[in-house]
């Protein structure tokens with residue numbers, strides 16, 4: 001059934017977060033708290049989506065422009081209560097049809113639960129419906145007051161509740177569906193004669209009930225969906241639950257996750273069947289991992305594309321493409337703009353940035369490769385440095401196909417090494433090396449004979465040298 005209006009209340013200060021960031025912008029699994037709520041709400045395809053903002057409104061509005069450009073933002077200057085926020089949200093036009101209202105700090109609510117709830121509300125033609133939950137510790141929540149026939153009478157806030165009412169374990173989740181016109185009329189009747197001196201949206205329920213309207217209260221199956229985030233402890237608790245949900249989803253889709261409690265996958269990540277994720281691994285942002293790839297242990301990939309059968313061991317990569325069957329790590333740092341060709345290798349203690357490595361090419365050990373293009377089948381010897389920065393500007397290095405760069409080569413950019421060329425170990429290459437040539441740039445070796453025997457007389461080195469010359473004489 002069509003949803004006319006969805007209103008998300010997100011003007012609260014979130015004081016208990018003790019943060020310079022507005023509460024609803026704190027993130028879990030790569031999405032803001034508000035982003036999680038909007039992601040669920042958007043799946044109900046409301047014709048009209050409104051978000052009430054207040055504290056930190058500039059940042060929240062800028063964020064909304066990115067994640068929900070179609071949402072209308074409504075500014076609540078001072079906290080007048082949830083009823084006041086709803087009044088502002090509906091002030092410009094009376095809403096016909098169903099109005100869904102919920103808070104911006106309940107990231108665990110699923111689209112499925114919201115859909116079921118709105119369908120139940122529409123089918124029953126209720127004036128108002130409240131989603132409730134049974135909590136073992138209901139402290140702080142509004143309590144659901146039912147009559148002898150189990151019908152919802154009203155909602156009482158913790159601060160206004162009598163001692164007896166505080167023993168009610170059924171709480172108000174803060175998710176409501178209304179008949180728009182009836183809501184509009186009831187909002188006009190709210191007063192602030194309560195413990196907090198605010199207009200309570202919850203009072204609308206009692207008002208409609210007294211007017212003889214039909215009200216529904218449905219208990220949600222899984223109460224954890226209604227958990228809100230008010231401080232950093234709850235942020236971590238909700239994050240762990242969302243992590244578990246995401247991991248369960250991928251495991252059920254054919255991904256092996258060795259240790260789900262230490263594996264953090266953003267909700268925006270895509271994994272193929274038969275991917276394996278080892279412990280301590282985090283996959284962030286728009287990362288995609290193709291079939292057969294093995295990631296981890298202890299690896300962090302942000303906005304990366306990992307192709308089929310690739311392996312990443314104990315490494316960090318950002319905005320990197322890792323080719324089919326390529327291997328990375330251990331202890332490799334791949335920065336933005338790295339492209340590893342199929343079957344290529346970026347080995348231990350290698351850092352790369354804005355560099356592409358051709359098919360089957362290898363940088364096996366201890367190198368820095370910045371601002372470079374490397375062809376196919378080439379090998380970059382251990383401890384090679386692409387000297388890309390002259391202190392003022394960055395320069396590019398081009399390496400051809402089937403090149404052999406000797407160990408400990410300094411490639412001082414801009415410089416080109418042609419196809420099939422070699423460089424001698426320890427060379428500082430400042431001039432282009434033509435195809436097929438070997439570039440050598442180092443001083444000739446001179447041995448000063450018996451230097452140790454003369455200058456380090458009696459040392460262990462001298463003794464060893466003497467013994468060695470004795471051995472040779474025999």
Ligand code: UD1
Nearest residue numbers: 009010011012079080081082085103104141142172174200
């Ligand atoms: C509210 C409910 C309570 C329910 C609980 C569920 C009321 C009076 N009480 O209490 O019954 O059990 O949620 O979590 O509604 N907000 C505004 N403007 C305001 C005040 C609040 O936009 O002037 C927003 C907040 O940012 C928040 C939501 O409304 O997202 C709920 O407000 P909050 O202060 O957290 O209400 P609770 O005391 O938790």
Ligand code: CA
Nearest residue numbers: 103105228230
């Ligand atoms: Ca709250």
